[in-house]
Amino acid sequence: MDKILLLVFVGMVIGCYYDVEEDFQVNQECNVDNISYASDVLEIVSSRCYKCHAAALNLGNVTLEGYDKIKIYVNNGKLLGAVKRESGFSPMPQNESMLPSCDILTIESWVNAGAPNN
Numbered sequence: 366m367d368k369i370l371l372l373v374f375v376g377m378v379i380g381c382y383y384d385v386e387e388d389f390q391v392n393q394e395c396n397v398d399n400i401s402y403a404s405d406v407l408e409i410v411s412s413r414c415y416k417c418h419a420a421a422l423n424l425g426n427v428t429l430e431g432y433d434k435i436k437i438y439v440n441n442g443k444l445l446g447a448v449k450r451e452s453g454f455s456p457m458p459q460n461e462s463m464l465p466s467c468d469i470l471t472i473e474s475w476v477n478a479g480a481p482n483n
């Protein structure tokens with residue numbers, strides 16, 4: 366009898382845990398209003414891309430460091446193509462899993478707003 370109660374209890378705890386987890390995922394905010402290059406985009410690109418695409422490294426002959434440089438890849442569509450892993454583009458970050466969806470949305474919103482240097 367005690368064992369059954371224990372199982373029920375464990376079941377409830379696990380059930381709660383998954384509920385909380387689900388709510389967390391649903392409620393996790395991704396605010397893409399008024400994206401700023403300096404405070405939003407740069408944070409993602411410098412932490413996830415500069416290890417290969419800083420000016421001093423220039424891996425694959427691609428430099429993303431500096432507004433004027435990254436703007437080249439905004440304009441030719443390769444920045445979005447690479448992070449969204451569209452066909453015809455090299456999937457980035459190379460050899461790593463896809464960026465979190467909120468990071469991709471952040472970059473995409475910035476590009477769609479005309480990629481301002483703000």
Ligand code: HEC
Pocket residue numbers: 410413414415416417418424425426427429438443444447448453454455457458459460464
């Ligand atoms: C581990 C190193 C590495 C990381 C990290 C990395 N890249 Fe790259 N990237 C490369 C190399 C090497 C190339 C050139 C070869 C190729 O296109 O696959 C490249 C090419 C590109 C290109 C040109 C793609 C094309 O289709 O011509 C873009 C745009 C790009 N990277 C963006 C990014 C962005 C944005 C990030 C961060 C989210 C990133 N990369 C992270 C190594 C990396």
